[in-house]
Amino acid sequence: MKLITATMCSIAAATALTAQAEDQRPNIILVMADDQGYGDCGYTDHPFVKTPELDAMAKQSVVLDQFYAAAPVCSPTRASVMTGRHPMRTNVPNHGHYMRPNETTIAEALQASGYVTGHFGKWHIGSVQPESPTSPGQVGFDEWLTGLNFFDQDPYFAKKGGYIQLKGQGSVLTMDATIDFLEKHKAGDKPMFAVTWFPAPHDPHEEVPVDFPGADTLYNDIESMHGIKQHFRGYFLEITLLDQQVGRLRKALRDMNIADNTIVWYCSDNGGLVKESSGGRAKKGSIYEGGLRVPSLIEWPGTLKPQTISTPSNTSDIYPTILKIANATVTNQPPLDGVDLAPIIAGSQKERPAMGFWHGYTGGQPTWSDRIIKALMEAKQAGKPTPFPERLKKNIEQFPKRDRSNFNGHAAWTKWPWKLHRIVRGGKEKVELYNLSKDPMEQNDLSQKDPKQTQLLLKELESWQNSVFDSWEGKDYQ
Template identity: 40%
Template structure:
């Protein structure tokens, strides 16, 4: 136990950042920042990774001109937790976001809040899924205290969860019927935001969270044409990704037309690993899928493009969504108090200019009974973290598909990673209990996740929405009771 306690302290200490010394120049030179995230897109679903049927020419161009991260991990193997990790730099378990549909705690500090305080104008567009509501994406209510506006976003056009063709969205509480593919709708709103503010005196932060290619799968007819020989779900799934890739191209062109491309830090990634039962394979041959902590459930495509600062290359440095907030803070020289600590992320700023050595801080994951710890080439995995004999050990360099469990062959390495995991896990438990916050405890209970169809605030909309294809089955269950 003493060794575990010492390691826990080491994790807490190593979670700090030396952002105070970052040199960014005057305020006019601060970059614009854009985060774009797919929903359920697997590691193998890009043209640059030679997917057998999907072409992604715009992501391929972005990868060819930016930093392509081949070992990038989502904060969790499902969506809401990863979104929390992006905004906080912390394991989602620390934030109380245990699985999909959980709300982000008000006591957390977000990247959007930090950038807003630093003089940025901030906007969110698309899927939110951090307000405790489950079910298909519905317009976020103006009075929802867990919506984007309460976590640092000045402007937002958002929905609660996944959304598809012709979505009904909320512009800061005002409902609007949109037309077209969901990715292109969200991107069009983000571009309007950028055009509105590009000549202002504030740099811009835009977050675009797609609902693609999450189920239910519904693509535009023209986008399905290349996949006509596939089953319907796969055909629509890949058709959605065609439109998503096109929206990436629209954004990159718009940045060039606005003459801000060189000065924009643009990050693309997915929120968790790829889906099973979609053909061809979504995860590039990795083991596992969304919902588990093997590589296929956690490793996702990721690219960082910043033409004036990043020379194009491919990196195998193990990075994660928790690193994004610390990276931006390092780039801008933000003070340490923008974070709730401990952090689980580290700054990737040194990686922008050169390869860096092994990652000093392992990356921990927890989801339900599952857990994993990635420590450079080594990975610890368990399907039941409560049972000591359930831990598996893999060398990802030699065995990227996690086929050969080395737990018995490498007992010393297994013990080392288990000790590190237990230290991290103990720190995460303390965070979950609220020990990290200024009050030393939770000041309000975590909202109970529930479907918006049974939320009294949405009750008056059910008769009007009951015939919408994306809501019909959910609302019928409620109206029949």
């Protein structure tokens, strides 16, 4: 059984990011792009993409310059944000799997401590059927307008009370719902927590910037000018569109006079789609840097001093950092992979404990947002039972034992500046070692040149992998 309590104490003076007193707790907005790589921003020196709003935000933010998604695909990373744990611990080893309701989510913890909570945009860590224990409404969100997976033009959404189709661009509608939520509750007696998960820049890339100068011809010549295939034009247009929506949010906060007491934390769910601009080796789907490294900005005007921090961190760190700020305490907290970043942001800590990554142990599961929600809506309107009873719970009540001799997939152990890769496919194992400070593109494998370091990190990685198996088998819930 989950038991969540809230503790109320005075503001400590040691760091700006410390537990806040009940009447001074900030509003919190977590914003996430879908498939935007580290290098896909103007402020990260992309050769042509236009992100003026993110560039402006970066000048006013803590820029986490060595920030990683917990996984190289969407669903697992979202589970890490919700729980502070590596996603395989939560039953989300790949896209389309369901996060177990045994987990305590950041929304549940903040809701219990007095926040009003809302989820807007992409979900992809459970069902959106209200009766499912994996829907947003069952894991801590008071209000929600949610798509199952990526969506684009004229999307179908699930919401508290039913299903709806809205006309317009999915990313714009997602921000519309976020701003409506903030307007509704800004004068209330509870601080606000919103999760805004854009569907962009995931394919099919049919969204376009709104009233952007020269949008009709924007990125028309990327192949001849930059050597990037022209079919990626829609991808970059969607990045510019979501950039506009971030600008809308920041302006709305200022117009509502709540910007100074609101944290906006922006990041992406995995590396980008274009390896040439991913900011590292490879791209989405890979455990190499290009599949994991993503942009990350934390803006809290008047409280956080703008700065750039190169200490590694990842999406699992969002949960413990935010809960500390909000003074929300989770009783019987299962093991976390995330750490509170307050000491790092304050400058009192320069190193982060090692980070584990693991992907490909098992395959993903396809989820077609519009067609599923459309069918659910039509069934409800006709008074018929759900056409997808199997989607209510999937395998969330199963706790199979894992074969401890099978570490299938691609795992990595980052203990800065070292990054060890363990790649197991078809029963064959390959180990690679890189020094990221000297070799950020992971080109020079040092595993044979430094066998002592390789074996030390491999031992630590396997110990962590076994702990992940323990969690996945349900031992954390006993």
